[in-house]
Amino acid sequence: MKLLKATPNLSIQRSVDGGTDEQRAAVQSIIADVRKNGDAAVLKYTEKFDGITLSSIMATAEEIEEAYTLLEEEQKEIIQRAAANIRAFHEKQRTQSWITTDADGTTLGQKVTPLDSAGLYVPGGTAAYPSSVLMNVIPAQVAGVSKIVITSPPDRTTGKLPPAVLVAANEAGVTEIYKVGGAQAIGALAYGTETIPSVDKITGPGNIYVALAKREVYGDVDIDMIAGPSEIVVLADETALPNEVAADLLSQAEHDERACAILVTDSMMLAENVKLEVEKQLKTLPRKEIAASSIENYGAIYVTDSMDEAVDLVNQLAPEHLELLTAEPMTLLGSIRHAGAIFMGRYSSEPVGDYFAGPNHVLPTNGTARFSSPLSVDDFVKKSSIIYYSEKALRKNAEDIAAFARMEGLEAHARAVESRFK
Ligand SMILES: NC(=O)c1ccc[n+]([C@@H]2O[C@H](COP(=O)([O-])OP(=O)(O)OC[C@H]3O[C@@H](n4cnc5c(N)ncnc54)[C@H](O)[C@@H]3O)[C@@H](O)[C@H]2O)c1
Numbered sequence: 001m002k003l004l005k006a007t008p009n010l011s012i013q014r015s016v017d018g019g020t021d022e023q024r025a026a027v028q029s030i031i032a033d034v035r036k037n038g039d040a041a042v043l044k045y046t047e048k049f050d051g052i053t054l055s056s057i058m059a060t061a062e063e064i065e066e067a068y069t070l071l072e073e074e075q076k077e078i079i080q081r082a083a084a085n086i087r088a089f090h091e092k093q094r095t096q097s098w099i100t101t102d103a104d105g106t107t108l109g110q111k112v113t114p115l116d117s118a119g120l121y122v123p124g125g126t127a128a129y130p131s132s133v134l135m136n137v138i139p140a141q142v143a144g145v146s147k148i149v150i151t152s153p154p155d156r157t158t159g160k161l162p163p164a165v166l167v168a169a170n171e172a173g174v175t176e177i178y179k180v181g182g183a184q185a186i187g188a189l190a191y192g193t194e195t196i197p198s199v200d201k202i203t204g205p206g207n208i209y210v211a212l213a214k215r216e217v218y219g220d221v222d223i224d225m226i227a228g229p230s231e232i233v234v235l236a237d238e239t240a241l242p243n244e245v246a247a248d249l250l251s252q253a254e255h256d257e258r259a260c261a262i263l264v265t266d267s268m269m270l271a272e273n274v275k276l277e278v279e280k281q282l283k284t285l286p287r288k289e290i291a292a293s294s295i296e297n298y299g300a301i302y303v304t305d306s307m308d309e310a311v312d313l314v315n316q317l318a319p320e321h322l323e324l325l326t327a328e329p330m331t332l333l334g335s336i337r338h339a340g341a342i343f344m345g346r347y348s349s350e351p352v353g354d355y356f357a358g359p360n361h362v363l364p365t366n367g368t369a370r371f372s373s374p375l376s377v378d379d380f381v382k383k384s385s386i387i388y389y390s391e392k393a394l395r396k397n398a399e400d401i402a403a404f405a406r407m408e409g410l411e412a413h414a415r416a417v418e419s420r421f422k
């Protein structure tokens, strides 16, 4: 892991580059093919990229039933307990319609309406993500979306979805689940096939092909964000324990070879000890090749001259996950401006949020926390403005409105308002 002295104008290496020309071209051609040839194209790309011929594109009731027999009772209960926490948190995000009326009868408001349909992508190339099922489904349900479907890549050998994914979906109340991954899944959700319905919004994280495909279909449907590989920044002082810092960094490095794990600290002693700990702990991980590659290429330890400088650097990084492992994390919270989720203190290790606390784990990556937010109930609603003017209100304001219209050279606008009083 690189140990570097932080400099004021640090150029940050990002792990997402918008894909190569070849990847973009491949994604465009997959989407065009799915748009034109529907299920046949979906099946073709599933064979090509997932190495399996599907007997059914949709997960069957038998597959869902079988999944329950393959999971231990305790595992089902963990899924249920996590779901309860995630639901409780997202219930607090509900936004209400509102309306106000003033003395002359002017009534203004905002009507909140759930989206009619949402397609939730659950990644599955190198790991199964039942937690991502819950993190996508629950906010959509709390928002009141009536049609919710899931897509996720099938297992290469069985052609089925991982049992935990099927159980999480079923426990959350979704049974329309398609065994399709990658750009072909996104194309199908955007434009529909004989089997897979088109939806109004596609959410959920995925690899570069999924990300590029979401970018490609945006505008025809809505998307939540382009979520890239996982990232963690730990901001720590000399009170942090090196083994805990290293463990937290590795928790995200094991996701993906392009995941990004960074320590920012004002303590050279901590920096050196974390470096040693990362090397030691890495060796014992089952996914050590993935984590090692992530740490080698995108991992870094930055040592700053002060905590103020460290906080500036964190805001520059705008990470997906930020851990504050300092003596008094609360005192730093006000100065953190850019982070998808902020984990406070040593008992709030990042996986607490990945699985269980309740806040969403689909978060802005790649510096986009500068301007975007975690997946939430807001992603699954839209707002309409409500305008009611009484005769009295229009009389009072007609002259201003008509004059404004003429200022823009739009005579028909002015006359529309004046026509009420002719
Ligand atoms: N932000 C979050 O909440 C969150 C949660 C879980 C995972 N993740 C991230 O999601 C990503 C998951 O990636 P993944 O690959 O494991 O699963 P994935 O489901 O995103 O991608 C697998 C699919 O990619 C397609 N594909 C593979 N190679 C291809 C090629 N050469 N050409 C065209 N398509 C191809 C295949 O169709 C396959 O089904 C990781 O980066 C992980 O860090 C993020």
Ligand SMILES: N[C@H](CO)Cc1c[nH]c[nH+]1
Pocket: 129, 131, 132, 229, 230, 231, 252, 320, 354, 361, 362, 363
């Ligand atoms: N850390 C991931 C988001 O970047 C979410 C996740 C799912 N499972 C484990 N982790």
Ligand SMILES: [Zn+2]
Pocket: 230, 251, 252, 255, 354
């Ligand atoms: Zn994670």
